[in-house]
Structure formats: C-alpha cells, structure tokens
Amino acid sequence: MKQIKVLIVDDSAFMRKLIKEFLSEDPRIVVLDTARNGQEAIEKTEKLKPDVITMDVEMPILNGIEAVKSIMSIQPVPIIMLSSTTKAGAENTILAMEAGAIDFIAKPSGAISLDLHKVRKILIEKVIASSKANVALKRLKTENRDVTKISRKPIKKNNLDKIILIGTSTGGPRALQEVITKLPADLEAPVVVVQHMPAGFTQSLANRLNALSHVHVKEAEHQETLKKGNVYIAPGGMHMRLNERIGQVFITLDREAPVGGHRPAVNVLFSSAANLTNYQKIAVIMTGMGSDGTNGILDLKENGQTIVITEAEESCIVYGMPKAAALTRKVDEVVHLESMARTIQNYL
Incomplete structure (x- = not known):
C-alpha cells in the first residue's frame, strides 16, 4: 500500500508535534517533515514532493496565503489550511482557498489548540481524501x-x-x-x-x-x-x-x-x-x-x-x-x- 506523504507547516512547535502524532496514527499516512513558516514550506515542497500539505494560515516570514500561491505556481499539491475561527482567520482562510488551497479545518480554540484532538478524525479523513484531489486542472482549449x-x-x-x-x-x-x-x-x-x-x-x-x-x-x-x-x-x-x-x-x-x-x-x-x-x-x-x-x-x-x-x-x-x-x-x-x-x- 502506497502511503500518503504529508508535509506539516505550522509556526508552533506544539502544533507541529500534535498534528504529526495524529496523522502518524493512521497507517495510510507518513509524515515526511515539518516546516515552521511559508518560506520553509516552499523549499521543502520542492525538495520532498509531498502528496498533501497541512498549512497554518498565520505564520512569520511568509504567511500561509503567500505560501499557497507560490506552491501552486511552482508545484501544485493539495493543501489543507488549519485556521482559527476568528474573523481575521476566516477571511484569510477564504483568501488561501482562492489562492489554491482545496480545503480547511477550523482549529477548535485558536492558533495553539490544546484540544486539537476534537478534529483529529476529520483531519485524517481530509488528508486521505485530498490526496486524490485534482489540483493540476487543465483548461479546455476547444469551445465545443x-x-x-x-x-x-x-x-x-x-x-x-x-x-x-x-x-x-x-x-x-x-x-x-x-x-x-x-x-x-x-x-x-x-x-x-x-x-x-x-x-x-x-x-x-x-x-x-x-x-x-x-x-x-x-x-x-x-x-x-x-x-x-x-x-x-x-x-x-x-x-x-x-x-x-x-x-x-x-x-x-x-x-x-x-x-x-x-x-x-x-x-x-x-x-x-x-x-x-x-x-x-x-x-x-x-x-x-x-x-x-x-x-x-x-x-x-x-x-x-x-x-x-x-x-x-x-x-x-x-x-x-x-x-x-x-x-x-x-x-x-x-x-x-x-x-x-x-x-x-x-x-x-
């Protein structure tokens, strides 16, 4: 069975550890690496070629929206945003999806969610489903x-x-x-x-x-x-x-x-x-x-x-x-x- 290779991107060491633990529980998923910001995410995506990326929205150096834009232009890959439910978090999530992210998960209690286990099941489900997504869409050339x-x-x-x-x-x-x-x-x-x-x-x-x-x-x-x-x-x-x-x-x-x-x-x-x-x-x-x-x-x-x-x-x-x-x-x-x-x- 071919495992789904995942890159986790989050500026919080705690969140990176927690997400990695959750995803690693499923034998269908293997976590390749983690990244602390959008710039690292771009570099590691080019190097490791993951099947799916989980991406925090708000990060230093390069935020999630700009990272999504860059990754989708260089090497399209299914990206799932992890977002806070604040007004700013919701607005930025919509912009990230406009930039090319295909789905998102709302963190239960803000940027560092100690209760992330509440969305553990849906996180695993979305990673598996996203691995089959068609992100390199071809535009049709002929009108007919x-x-x-x-x-x-x-x-x-x-x-x-x-x-x-x-x-x-x-x-x-x-x-x-x-x-x-x-x-x-x-x-x-x-x-x-x-x-x-x-x-x-x-x-x-x-x-x-x-x-x-x-x-x-x-x-x-x-x-x-x-x-x-x-x-x-x-x-x-x-x-x-x-x-x-x-x-x-x-x-x-x-x-x-x-x-x-x-x-x-x-x-x-x-x-x-x-x-x-x-x-x-x-x-x-x-x-x-x-x-x-x-x-x-x-x-x-x-x-x-x-x-x-x-x-x-x-x-x-x-x-x-x-x-x-x-x-x-x-x-x-x-x-x-x-x-x-x-x-x-x-x-x-």
Missing part, C-alpha cells in the same frame, strides 16, 4: 467540449419564475468564485447556495464573493425573502430551506440534525425547493466529496420543472458529488466550470 448535453428528452421552455440552486463542497469556494463573478447584475433569478463549511466561515466567503461580483452576495438570514440578482449562502452549521407564501419564496434556517453528515446539507435545500410548484428550478452540483445533493435531485425531478447541471470531471477538484448526481440519470447537462455561468443563464 465545454458542455455535454445528456438529456434524453427536450426541455420545454416556460414562463415560470426561476430559482438557481447550487450545492458544492471540497474545492467549492474557488468554483463558486468562477461561477458567481460571471453572473450579471440584472440576473433574472435568485441564487441559493449550500457550501459545506462550519459556522464562522460562510460570512467571510459571502463578503469576499460580494466584493468580486456584479450580483449581491450575502449570508442568508432566517425568514428572508428571495430577490432576483441576489445570491444567498447558507450559514455554516445551519440547514437552509425554501418555503412559499403569498407568491413569495422565503428562507428558513434551523439547527436540526446533520443530514448525511452535513449541516448545511444540499439535500435539505434541494428537497425543500421541490415543493415550490410555481417555479422552475435550475439545480447545480459542483466539485465536492461524497454524494450530498443526490436525493434532493431525485425529489426535484419528481416534483416539477427542474434542470439539473453538474460540473464536468475534468474541472472538478474532487469528482464526488457530481459523479453521484450523474448516477441518478437525472442530469440534463454536464458542464466545464468555465462555462457554468453561461449555461445557467441560458435557462433564464
């Missing part, structure tokens, strides 16, 4: 390859109001940036997004996307009414559902039990939208681990007018959720990420 239509019958045009539903997980922040920044300010539909993230990070994601986009992007609020040209991101740690009253669609948020291990869950959003009979739904599944969204697609297709679009394997960081969706045989189009925004707009 960017959309694969796989619908089995024509989709009827209708005059129903539209709602765009997006579900994503690992690699999602970068994918969302690629799609949402290409949507026009006068978009003729609201966009509702579930991105798997813990509490404290979705506000920073919404703020960053809002700063880069023509549409208005915000973290969703309980009882908020949907408006065209607005993007609503489910708050971390809360399920988001859509409901209808007096001809208007509004959001409800709750902390009910995780579904399929996730809260927010794409399945919860999609299944709630299936009950909106006076709207056509455009459901989009992008990069992510697992199969969240699959049951929701089945509900949507069973209960009314729904177009299902999934991200093509060649542009996915992790081809898990889109693959599971494709296995339902309910997908209408498979689209490269670069063409996703245009494809969505084609249905409006």
